[in-house]
Each structure stands twice: as structure tokens, then as C-alpha cells.
Amino acid sequence: MNLAELNKVAIAMTAPGKGILAADESTGTIKKRFDAINTECTEDNRRDYREMLFRSSEGMKHISGVILYDETIWQKAKDGTPLVDIIKRSGSLPGIKVDEGTKPLPNCPGELITVGLDKLADRLPKYYEQGARFAKWRGVIDIGPGIPSYTAIHTNAHALARYAALCQQAQIVPIVEPEVLMDGDHDIDRCYEVTEFVLKEVFQQLYYQKVALEGIVLKPNMAISGKKNGKRAGVEEVAEKTVKLLKGCVPGAVPGIAFLSGGQSDEEATAHLDAMNKIGNLPWSLTFSYGRALQHAPQKAWSGKSENVAAAQRVFAHRAAMNGLASKGQWKQDLEKKAA
Numbered sequence: 001m002n003l004a005e006l007n008k009v010a011i012a013m014t015a016p017g018k019g020i021l022a023a024d025e026s027t028g029t030i031k032k033r034f035d036a037i038n039t040e041c042t043e044d045n046r047r048d049y050r051e052m053l054f055r056s057s058e059g060m061k062h063i064s065g066v067i068l069y070d071e072t073i074w075q076k077a078k079d080g081t082p083l084v085d086i087i088k089r090s091g092s093l094p095g096i097k098v099d100e101g102t103k104p105l106p107n108c109p110g111e112l113i114t115v116g117l118d119k120l121a122d123r124l125p126k127y128y129e130q131g132a133r134f135a136k137w138r139g140v141i142d143i144g145p146g147i148p149s150y151t152a153i154h155t156n157a158h159a160l161a162r163y164a165a166l167c168q169q170a171q172i173v174p175i176v177e178p179e180v181l182m183d184g185d186h187d188i189d190r191c192y193e194v195t196e197f198v199l200k201e202v203f204q205q206l207y208y209q210k211v212a213l214e215g216i217v218l219k220p221n222m223a224i225s226g227k228k229n230g231k232r233a234g235v236e237e238v239a240e241k242t243v244k245l246l247k248g249c250v251p252g253a254v255p256g257i258a259f260l261s262g263g264q265s266d267e268e269a270t271a272h273l274d275a276m277n278k279i280g281n282l283p284w285s286l287t288f289s290y291g292r293a294l295q296h297a298p299q300k301a302w303s304g305k306s307e308n309v310a311a312a313q314r315v316f317a318h319r320a321a322m323n324g325l326a327s328k329g330q331w332k333q334d335l336e337k338k339a340a
């Protein structure tokens with residue numbers, strides 16, 4: 001393992017002004033997104049949609065890396081150019097989602113464990129060969145009555161650390177993503193408390209499995225109220241609590257943190273990131289690794305029609321630019337209004 005090189009990649013992934021485009025939806029998930037825009041979920045449509053994003057030269061200026069699904073990393077654009085080459089030419093790094101989704105966790109009703117470790121050591125060199133310089137594995141922790149259990153937190157943290165160690169051995173930067181879901185009606189303090197426990201456990205497991213923190217990127221949720229909570233915390237509170245939480249849990253050796261959007265609205269996700277960076281004086285860089293909050297708007301604008309490609313690329317470029325500014329604490333709400 002060349003740690004200096006891993007560290008360079010992790011720094012590039014979280015460079016101020018840029019962030020990560022999470023375009024690694026599984027076929028089932030992208031089908032749900034396509035259903036919402038009345039677009040058939042064929043292999044060609046998935047290719048055309050993602051090619052549209054990767055060829056958006058304005059948008060890609062703000063994208064340091066793209067997380068791909070297995071299908072996409074091997075796919076070629078309509079003109080035969082490998083999609084990974086289009087990403088690389090834009091100055092962005094290709095990455096790959098390597099987990100194989102979730103399964104019910106035995107003895108823990110309602111809780112999940114992320115799977116995919118078995119053949120991972122054999123798969124990673126092939127992804128490296130194909131151009132992937134980083135990977136992603138998402139563990140999912142739900143908040144509800146009586147959950148999460150310690151079993152779910154521990155088992156998922158253990159799997160994340162096993163994955164991270166295997167990635168580094170293959171000279172691939174692991175994005176370590178322990179996602180505490182925002183689906184419930186819990187308040188921000190409950191989210192804080194659960195996320196704190198989860199992050200403490202994740203860093204303990206990373207330590208036990210000898211993962212070099214200089215060569216990872218953490219992808220956490222923010223400290224945020226559940227979606228169904230009637231009195232959701234505002235932007236300042238989310239920013240202050242998230243920064244406090246991360247300062248207490250994430251060693252300064254980690255080069256960068258790239259948040260997931262997790263179901264926040266597009267503008268909320270931007271405003272939260274911006275407010276955190278406005279606090280400033282942080283030991284790591286803070287940026288985005290958004291899926292939905294970067295793709296909602298371009299998906300709608302595209303709606304499966306080739307005549308909409310230019311409009312969808314403009315919409316994507318706008319969202320990417322807004323989040324790029326937020327990663328430097330330089331976003332202003334006025335900029336949204338001007339674009340609208």
C-alpha cells in the first residue's frame with residue numbers, strides 16, 4: 001500500500017470548491033428515479049442519462065469524483081468512448097460502489113447488514129485496472145422504537161472496517177459511509193446521539209483493522225431531524241450540531257468528510273454544507289457526496305428525452321456550482337433565485 005498516494009487521492013476527492021457525484025444507484029434504485037420521470041429503465045437509458053451528466057463540462061468543473069455502479073464502470077458512451085474516460089477527461093476521478101446492498105440482520109428485527117465482503121479482495125484489483133481510484137460501502141442504521149441495537153451498529157462498523165482495509169490493500173481509497181437514516185419522526189438530538197455512537201464504533205473498528213485514516217474519506221449523515229418530525233431543526237442548528245458531533249468523533253488525520261444528502265431537499269443540502277463551512281476553522285475539509293440532492297433537478301429536466309440534454313446539463317451545472325460554493329462557505333441564497 002502506498003499511503004502517500006492514497007492520501008493524495010483522498011485530498012483531491014475533498015478539495016475545496018469540489019465534491020463527489022454519487023451516481024451509483026443500483027438498477028432497482030435508478031428504476032425508481034426513472035419511474036418518477038416516466039422513463040423506461042433500460043440499459044441504454046441508464047447509459048444515456050449518466051453520459052449526459054458526465055459530459056456536462058460546466059457541472060463537472062465542481063465534481064472531484066464520481067461514484068459508479070458496477071454496470072456503469074464497464075459501459076461505453078453512445079460513440080464508443082468508455083464512460084470512465086469521459087469522467088477522467090473532465091478532471092474527475094472514477095470511483096465504484098462495491099457493497100452488494102443490504103440483508104436483514106439475524107436476531108435484530110427491522111435492522112440491516114450490508115453484504116459483499118466475500119469476493120471483495122478479488123474484485124478490487126479489477127476495478128483499479130478499470131480506473132477506479134476510490135470505492136464506496138454504505139452501512140445503514142435506522143432510528144426507531146428500540147433501534148438501533150448495538151448488534152447492528154457493531155456489525156455494520158466491523159464490515160465497513162473490513163472493506164476499508166481491503167480497499168487500501170488494493171490501493172483504492174475507501175469512502176466509509178455509515179448512514180444513520182433520517183426517515184423517522186425523531187428529533188435532531190436523537191440523531192446526534194445515535195450518529196455519535198455509530199461514528200465512535202466505526203473509528204474503533206477502523207483502528208482495530210489497521211486502516212490508515214490519512215487514506216480514507218468519511219461519508220456521514222448530518223445531525224438532522226427526522227423527515228417526519230413536526231418541528232425540524234433549522235439550518236444554523238444542523239450546522240452547529242453536526243460540526244460539534246464530527247469534532248468529537250472524527251480524528252484530524254482524516255483528510256476530508258463528504259456528506260450524503262439522505263433525503264434532504266436540494267437547497268437544504270446546500271445550505272447545511274455552506275453553514276458548516278462558514279463556521280470555519282475545521283480540522284478536515286467538508287464537502288458533498290450527494291446523490292439525490294445533485295440529481296433530482298437534472299433528472300426532471302431530462303425526463304428521458306434527448307432534446308432535453310442541454311437543459312438538464314445546465315440544471316446539473318447549477319446544482320454542482322451551488323454545492324461547490326457551499327464547500328467553501330461561499331454560497332448565498334440569492335444565487336438560487338437568480339438561476340430560477
Ligand code: 13P
Nearest residue numbers: 022260261262290291292
Ligand atoms: P444521497 O445523497 O441521495 O443520500 O446519496 C448518497 C449516497 O451515495 C448514498 O449511499
